[in-house]
Amino acid sequence: MFPESTTGSCYEECKSTAEWLLAQMEVRPLLGIVCGSGLGGLAEMLKDQVVFRYEDIPNFPQSTVRGHAGRLVFGTLKGKPCVCMQGRFHLYEGYPVQKTTLPMRIFKLLGVEMVILTNAAGGLNEDYKVGDIMIIKDHINMPGFAGVNPLAGQNDERFGVRFPCMSDAYDRDLRQLAQDVGEELGYKDFLREGVYCVLGGPSFETIAECRMLYRLGADAVGMSTVHEVIVARHCGMRVFALSLITNKAVMDYNSEEKANHEEVLQTGKQRAEQLEELVSTMVARIEHNNNSV
Numbered sequence: 001m002f003p004e005s006t007t008g009s010c011y012e013e014c015k016s017t018a019e020w021l022l023a024q025m026e027v028r029p030l031l032g033i034v035c036g037s038g039l040g041g042l043a044e045m046l047k048d049q050v051v052f053r054y055e056d057i058p059n060f061p062q063s064t065v066r067g068h069a070g071r072l073v074f075g076t077l078k079g080k081p082c083v084c085m086q087g088r089f090h091l092y093e094g095y096p097v098q099k100t101t102l103p104m105r106i107f108k109l110l111g112v113e114m115v116i117l118t119n120a121a122g123g124l125n126e127d128y129k130v131g132d133i134m135i136i137k138d139h140i141n142m143p144g145f146a147g148v149n150p151l152a153g154q155n156d157e158r159f160g161v162r163f164p165c166m167s168d169a170y171d172r173d174l175r176q177l178a179q180d181v182g183e184e185l186g187y188k189d190f191l192r193e194g195v196y197c198v199l200g201g202p203s204f205e206t207i208a209e210c211r212m213l214y215r216l217g218a219d220a221v222g223m224s225t226v227h228e229v230i231v232a233r234h235c236g237m238r239v240f241a242l243s244l245i246t247n248k249a250v251m252d253y254n255s256e257e258k259a260n261h262e263e264v265l266q267t268g269k270q271r272a273e274q275l276e277e278l279v280s281t282m283v284a285r286i287e288h289n290n291n292s293v
């Protein structure tokens with residue numbers, strides 16, 4: 001038998017939560033959004049909001065991190081029906097990895113077809129500046145190397161296959177759309193595309209770790225997103241993800257800089273407006289580009 005901790009997002013549990021939510025409102029979301037640290041403002045853009053606090057939703061984990069409000073917001077963004085997580089769950093909060101990703105399966109059972117995820121991340125690439133927005137083209141699942149994968153445990157075929165492909169995790173058409181929209185909005189100077197590496201946190205990386213991750217091919221480092229992406233892809237949702245580079249990873253032993261959550265939240269505030277504009281313009285365009293949601 002599989003151990004208890006690996007059965008954290010079983011079909012029945014997700015279904016009963018999805019049905020509970022659907023029974024209380026008219027919105028039938030096709031698009032799911034996850035807001036990163038300090039980036040919850042995206043949820044405020046939704047019109048005709050129906051809001052649930054995480055603590056009131058059956059089976060839902062609770063947000064414990066500053067910058068993650070802990071609200072599930074339904075509504076429309078540029079006329080498209082959406083559900084938006086204002087606050088996500090991280091491994092370091094003590095949840096099993098299956099529980100941190102449970103909302104992705106609930107999204108699927110709500111009818112969501114496409115997920116847009118945002119996060120705050122440290123920039124490893126030497127060309128990156130604080131405030132850059134990085135379109136994620138691929139990831140490195142560092143906890144996965146040690147067996148921490150949200151799909152570990154018994155596979156439920158109602159969600160997806162035992163061995164899902166991840167080489168196409170980040171939708172190419174949506175990445176191109178982001179590039180096009182970013183260029184039109186005049187964001188070219190701070191719009192990047194790169195590889196995101198997830199670590200378990202909550203301690204920030206050492207200098208040696210940052211150097212190693214960069215050499216391994218990562219452009220940015222954080223403590224989220226990848227596990228959500230794996231679960232979203234497993235159950236067949238399209239994925240687009242963005243990192244806001246909130247701080248530069250420290251790579252130099254002479255540096256006086258120290259990574260800290262205050263700076264992460266502060267940078268989020270400074271770039272929030274542009275990030276929201278990029279996402280909402282993309283959402284408005286999705287049909288025009290034949291990427292129907």
Ligand SMILES: O=P(O)(O)O[C@H]1O[C@H](CO)[C@@H](O)[C@H]1O
Nearest residue numbers: 036037119120223224261264
């Ligand atoms: O990835 P999000 O949720 O944006 O948060 C990032 O910011 C926090 C560190 O400041 C970590 O949780 C890291 O993962």
